[in-house]
Amino acid sequence: MTVPLDRIPLAEHADVYASLAGAGFTDLWSSEVNGADAFTPLALAAAWQPGLRLGTAVAPVFTRGPALLAMSAAALAEAAPGRFALGLGASSPVVVQGWNATPYVEPFRRTRDVLRFLRAALAGETVDEAYPTFTVGRFTLDRPPAVPPPLLLAALRPGMLRLAGAEADGVILNWLAAGDVPQALAQVQPSRPGFEVVARIFVCPTEDVAHARALGRRLIAGYLTIGAYAEFHRWLGRAEQLGPMWRAWAAGDRRGAAAAVPDELVDELVLHGSPQRCREQVARYVAAGVRVPVLAVLPTPELVAGGAAALADLVTRLGPPDGAGSAPAGQPA
Numbered sequence: 001m002t003v004p005l006d007r008i009p010l011a012e013h014a015d016v017y018a019s020l021a022g023a024g025f026t027d028l029w030s031s032e033v034n035g036a037d038a039f040t041p042l043a044l045a046a047a048w049q050p051g052l053r054l055g056t057a058v059a060p061v062f063t064r065g066p067a068l069l070a071m072s073a074a075a076l077a078e079a080a081p082g083r084f085a086l087g088l089g090a091s092s093p094v095v096v097q098g099w100n101a102t103p104y105v106e107p108f109r110r111t112r113d114v115l116r117f118l119r120a121a122l123a124g125e126t127v128d129e130a131y132p133t134f135t136v137g138r139f140t141l142d143r144p145p146a147v148p149p150p151l152l153l154a155a156l157r158p159g160m161l162r163l164a165g166a167e168a169d170g171v172i173l174n175w176l177a178a179g180d181v182p183q184a185l186a187q188v189q190p191s192r193p194g195f196e197v198v199a200r201i202f203v204c205p206t207e208d209v210a211h212a213r214a215l216g217r218r219l220i221a222g223y224l225t226i227g228a229y230a231e232f233h234r235w236l237g238r239a240e241q242l243g244p245m246w247r248a249w250a251a252g253d254r255r256g257a258a259a260a261v262p263d264e265l266v267d268e269l270v271l272h273g274s275p276q277r278c279r280e281q282v283a284r285y286v287a288a289g290v291r292v293p294v295l296a297v298l299p300t301p302e303l304v305a306g307g308a309a310a311l312a313d314l315v316t317r318l319g320p321p322d323g324a325g326s327a328p329a330g331q332p333a
Contacts, residue, residue: 023319058089077145089154161187170196181288206300212272275317
C-alpha cells in the first residue's frame with residue numbers, strides 16, 4: 001500500500017498500519033511530491049509495525065544532496081534492518097526546479113551517478129570521486145547500515161529501464177496499464193539475482209463509475225502532460241489517443257484537456273469497481289511480471305462519507321481474500 005493515506009494525519013497512522021498488516025498487506029511504500037516526505041511515514045511504520053517491509057517510491061535524486069540521501073537511507077535501514085528498500089527517481093522539473101529551486105539538468109546521468117554513489121556509500125566505503133554530475137570529497141557514513149538496502153530505480157523509457165536492469169536491484173514502474181508491463185520489462189534484462197519489479201497502481205475502489213472516471217481524467221491530464229510521462233506514453237504507442245489532451249493542455253485549456261481523455265484509457269490506468277473487481281485487475285499486473293503491486297488508493301464517495309470505519313473496511317476487502325497477514329516481508333500477499 002502507498003502511505004500515508006489521504007486525509008488521515010500521520011499521528012493516527014498507527015491504527016492504519018495495524019489494519020493493513022492485519023488485512024494481509026506486506027509492504028508500505030511512500031511517495032514524495034508535495035505531501036509527506038518519503039522517509040517520515042516509513043520511520044513511523046518501522047517502529048509501529050516491525051513485520052512490514054518498507055520502501056520509497058520514490059526519493060528524488062535532485063532534492064537532497066548525495067550525502068544527505070545516503071544518511072536518510074542508512075538511518076531507515078538501521079531502524080528496519082533487512083526490511084527497507086530505497087527507490088530512487090529523477091522526479092520532474094516542477095518538483096525539482098519549480099518547488100525546490102534546484103536546476104533539473106541531465107536527469108538520466110544524475111540518477112545513474114547517485115545510484116553509483118549510494119551503492120558505495122551505503123556499503124560503508126569512503127567516497128572520494130568526481131562523478132559526471134557532482135563531486136563528493138571523502139565522505140564516509142558514520143553509521144553504515146549492517147544490511148545495506150536494495151536500490152531500485154523508477155524508470156519509464158528504455159534508457160532508464162536498461163540502467164535499472166544493469167545497475168539497480170529492481171525497477172519501479174508507474175502510470176502504466178497491465179498490458180504495458182511486458183513492453184517495459186523487455187528493456188530491463190536484469191543482471192542481479194532477486195531483481196524486483198514494483199509497480200504503483202492507482203485504485204479507486206467504488207462502483208460510482210462517473211466519480212472514478214472524472215477523478216481519473218483529472219489525474220491523467222495532470223501527470224501525462226509532464227514531459228517524461230508524455231514521452232513514455234508516446235513510446236507505449238498512445239500518441240494518437242492522447243493527442244487531443246496534449247493539444248488542449250498546451251493551449252491552456254486544462255478542463256478541455258481532462259475532458260479529452262478517453263474512457264477506455266481511464267479504465268486502463270485507474271482501476272475502479274468493487275474491491276473484489278480491483279483485486280482482479282491488480283492480478284493482471286502480477287500475471288504480466290510485476291512482483292510487488294503497490295496500491296495507491298484514491299478518494300471515493302464512500303470513503304469521504306464513512307470516514308475511518310469505511311477505510312478500515314476497505315483495507316480488509318482490498319487485501320488478500322483470506323485476510324491473512326502471514327506472508328514474509330517483501331513477498332506480495
